Amino acid sequence: MAAAGGGKDETWSGRAAFILAAIGSAVGIGNLVRFPYQAGENGGGAFVIVYMVAVFFIGLPVLMAELYLGRRGGGSPVAAIKRLAASEGASSAWGMMAWIGMLASFLIVTFYSVIAGWLLYFMVYMVGDLFASVGANGLGALFGPAFVGREADDVTGTFGALLASPGTMILYHGIFIAVCTFIVSRGVKGGIEKAATLLMPVFFVLLLVLSIISMTTGNAGEALNFLFAPDLGKLGAQFMNGEILVNAIGQAFFSLSLGSAMMITYGIYLSRDTSIPSSAMTVAAADTSVALIAGLAIFPVVFQFGLPAAGGLGLIFGPLLLAFQQMPLGGLFGIAFFAMGVFAALTSAIALFEVPAATAKGDFDLDDAERSKRRFMGTLLIGGLIFVIGVLHAFSQVPIGSDGSGGNFFNEWKPFGNLPLLGGKTLLDATDTLTGSVMLPLGGFLVSVFAGYAVTQSSSREELGFATEKAYQRWRFLIRYICPFFVGLILVWGAVLAPIIAMLTASS
Numbered sequence: 001m002a003a004a005g006g007g008k009d010e011t012w013s014g015r016a017a018f019i020l021a022a023i024g025s026a027v028g029i030g031n032l033v034r035f036p037y038q039a040g041e042n043g044g045g046a047f048v049i050v051y052m053v054a055v056f057f058i059g060l061p062v063l064m065a066e067l068y069l070g071r072r073g074g075g076s077p078v079a080a081i082k083r084l085a086a087s088e089g090a091s092s093a094w095g096m097m098a099w100i101g102m103l104a105s106f107l108i109v110t111f112y113s114v115i116a117g118w119l120l121y122f123m124v125y126m127v128g129d130l131f132a133s134v135g136a137n138g139l140g141a142l143f144g145p146a147f148v149g150r151e152a153d154d155v156t157g158t159f160g161a162l163l164a165s166p167g168t169m170i171l172y173h174g175i176f177i178a179v180c181t182f183i184v185s186r187g188v189k190g191g192i193e194k195a196a197t198l199l200m201p202v203f204f205v206l207l208l209v210l211s212i213i214s215m216t217t218g219n220a221g222e223a224l225n226f227l228f229a230p231d232l233g234k235l236g237a238q239f240m241n242g243e244i245l246v247n248a249i250g251q252a253f254f255s256l257s258l259g260s261a262m263m264i265t266y267g268i269y270l271s272r273d274t275s276i277p278s279s280a281m282t283v284a285a286a287d288t289s290v291a292l293i294a295g296l297a298i299f300p301v302v303f304q305f306g307l308p309a310a311g312g313l314g315l316i317f318g319p320l321l322l323a324f325q326q327m328p329l330g331g332l333f334g335i336a337f338f339a340m341g342v343f344a345a346l347t348s349a350i351a352l353f354e355v356p357a358a359t360a361k362g363d364f365d366l367d368d369a370e371r372s373k374r375r376f377m378g379t380l381l382i383g384g385l386i387f388v389i390g391v392l393h394a395f396s397q398v399p400i401g402s403d404g405s406g407g408n409f410f411n412e413w414k415p416f417g418n419l420p421l422l423g424g425k426t427l428l429d430a431t432d433t434l435t436g437s438v439m440l441p442l443g444g445f446l447v448s449v450f451a452g453y454a455v456t457q458s459s460s461r462e463e464l465g466f467a468t469e470k471a472y473q474r475w476r477f478l479i480r481y482i483c484p485f486f487v488g489l490i491l492v493w494g495a496v497l498a499p500i501i502a503m504l505t506a507s508s
């Protein structure tokens with residue numbers, strides 16, 4: 001069965017194109033910034049182990065399920081789930097699952113684009129710096145450090161200066177989302193696939209070169225130790241407070257792009273002769289390798305210059321700039337680093353964007369001409385909306401001075417008041433938390449229950465096409481028992497109990 005409906009969908013040109021696009025969606029700011037940040041906050045090696053277990057035993061089965069649901073349903077993401085539910089005798093209310101996912105994708109891309117804009121800004125900024133340096137000191141400066149002759153405070157302060165300039169943030173966010181809109185408007189083969197096959201190989205080369213430079217010039221020993229030698233005592237203690245588990249599963253979902261109907265949408269374009277289990281395996285393995293190699297590109301520099309391992313976003317944009325000033329090749333290294341970030345972010349943002357775009361395109365009841373017209377018009381409209389909401393996010397990041405200077409409505413506005421979990425956060429942070437801690441786990445939970453219980457065994461067995469019945473039964477066990485249990489647990493713990501406890505302990 002191609003799909004329960006009669007129509008035809010756009011398809012990937014082949015297995016390789018699909019895998020590159022899916023890896024492109026998975027590999028993004030989540031790997032380059034969020035993973036090192038999470039590893040740093042959660043004690044390094046201990047987190048890495050728990051994370052890898054979460055990827056392969058919880059993320060991977062859900063990834064297979066999403067691809068399978070999309071391909072089996074066909075059409076638009078919401079219609080795909082509804083159609084599948086109907087043909088399996090389940091309630092059409094399951095369509096809600098895709099709506100929630102689509103909304104999550106849309107919300108994520110509104111702030112993802114702003115952060116990608118920061119990466120783009122620094123890429124441009126460092127190119128300018130290199131030119132200035134070569135102009136002043138001759139061609140030899142090409143291989144020298146960045147920001148020659150500038151004070152340390154001045155260098156780390158460039159991130160603060162960017163945040164204090166909403167106009168600059170909006171400009172780069174605007175450029176980034178305009179490029180995304182252009183790519184998505186061109187459709188699956190002509191847009192998304194082309195971008196991924198062009199950008200991902202460059203990305204891999206940059207990542208490899210950067211990690212080699214970093215490992216040879218930085219403190220490789222300490223980085224390896226930090227990432228791969230878990231402190232088991234710490235692991236035990238952290239496990240008890242549950243946080244490491246919540247963070248590891250949350251990171252696995254974010255990094256593998258799950259719970260947001262995105263992989264369902266990519267599954268819609270998947271042809272029947274591409275094996276879902278082996279493609280999903282490849283995507284999960286590649287995504288995890290990129291996260292680890294990114295750690296090997298970042299932590300040697302971090303330890304070499306005594307930067308804090310748990311520095312978060314501030315780590316990438318502040319102190320790392322300082323490292324570029326002190327290391328040989330710092331100018332080129334910095335440009336390559338931010339270019340790599342921009343490419344990775346671009347292939348992820350177009351994937352997120354594709355979910356509402358595919359929804360706007362509509363289902364099989366429309367003819368092909370109408371669907372491509374709707375994709376085009378819908379993409380423009382959605383791109384415009386993402387831009388506008390991103391502008392609000394950008395304003396929400398402007399720092400407020402101790403004297404109250406720099407205040408604008410959006411950096412003072414805490415949209416969720418005192419609500420546990422979201423209270424006291426600015427629009428961007430609240431959107432990040434709402435999607436990452438609530439909507440993605442909820443989406444993942446629903447996918448597990450739908451694929452594990454609502455859909456018949458014969459249908460999932462046939463569509464997934466595992467090589468052996470034993471492998472299929474293993475997937476089925478994970479999707480029915482392990483995934484819903486742990487994802488449900490982090491949903492209840494991470495989104496409900498922990499914030500309430502934190503609020504109570506803070507006020508007592």
Ligand code: TRP
Nearest residue numbers: 026028029030031254255257260
């Ligand atoms: N996985 C991407 C990253 O690591 C971000 C991303 C793309 C995403 N699509 C998603 C996150 C869907 C959640 C859901 O940066």
